Amino acid sequence: MKASVGGYARATDLRHALDLLAASDGMGRVLAGGQSLIAALNMRLSSGDLLIDINSIDALKGVSLDGNRLRIGALTRHAEIANDPLVAQHAPLLRKATDLIAHAAIRNRGTIGGALAHADPAAEFPACILALDATIHVEGPDGPRDIPASDFFVDVFVTTINDGEILTAISLPMAEAEERQVIHELARRSGDYALAGVCLVRRAAGHRIVCISVGPRPELATAAMARLDAGDTDGAVAALRDALDPPSDTQATAAYRRHLVGVLLHRAIADLNGETA
Template structure:
């Protein structure tokens, strides 16, 4: 199939993009990397009257320190998560997740902001914003605001973005000396959507877990924090007994949906296996 006919507007600034969207109303879409939108257009799952190209807006680019956070521009491409030294140093969980995102051709075009905005529950980066306690900066007709990642993902492909808004940047707390991280996913083939994936950020004193955020993907309609498992670990040493308790808590935290590909019970089992592996790695890093 081919996309329906549409008009095209290349925005030079955020205000230009917002104004163009306001004029077109609900019949417009922002486009950057286009790795999700272009296939949807081709299949006519979406048929906007206007495409607003935001790839030439300088304000949406760049990675820099901003106080206690790392500001990652929405147009930062997936491949830059691997090559940008500031991300490797101050957001190493994103750096660890990047090689698992699809294939090089997609990583060369896809953008961080686009992935977060789409909120595919099987994608790596939306889930990592949860694990990192990130904030999403949004621009819209009513001005700018920030939304915590915990409040951003609402339901399947549904986020806190309002009509006419776009993501401008993601703010990630700087990685600290007392923190540890771990990431992995289980997939049939490298580059496939994961059967289950997980990222962890932990703050530790020696072997004791002072704080921890564990985020799964491919286990529900949104990226999922497992707060029961987190609670079972906080204040304790990371030993075999605590790891087993956290694995057991997943049954109350996760309820994978029915799927033709993987039964819910199998996906939950894989989540337990993966969590055990990642917590074991954190313990080895002590």
């Protein structure tokens, strides 16, 4: 089945995109890479939408340094993140995550802004940016707004972006000299969404752990982080399993996912320490 859309407009700049959204009477849908949106439209999950194509807006593209933070434009594609030297140096977790996202064709079109706005709890970037303590920058009719990653994800496919707002960029602290960032996940086949995954960051202030595909939204695993800060690996794994209430679905049972995150955390810790699990 093919999409039933109400119209298409190519925005020339951010102001134009915001004006189109404001005039769309609630039917405007921002079109970035289209890798999730077009699939949803093809399944007729909604119809009559006005597609507002932001792909020509250069101000939303690219990676740069902004003071002591790394800034990644919303329209930066997964494949660009995979190959960007600034990302590799200052946010290696995002670079590693791109190896685990879908297939080359999807990575060539999909954007980080689209992945975050889509807020699929099985996706890698939402968990990564929370683990990295990023800030999400949005712009709307009332001007720009900065949202900490910890306040951004609300539920499956739900964020705190308001109607009429567009995600413009994310920014994140540059990795410290001794910082380590790893991601481990298990998928049935290479390129599939993960059955479960773990992002682990170790910086001077302590560890940060965020899981993938184990709940409606990415969350910091604070109890496990405290155990790991205390040097208690087994305690961290037990705390992580205790804290989670993962879903059962056709891919995996809740019990299997709970077991799996413990295995993945063990692997991530070993990776962090330069060992093999």
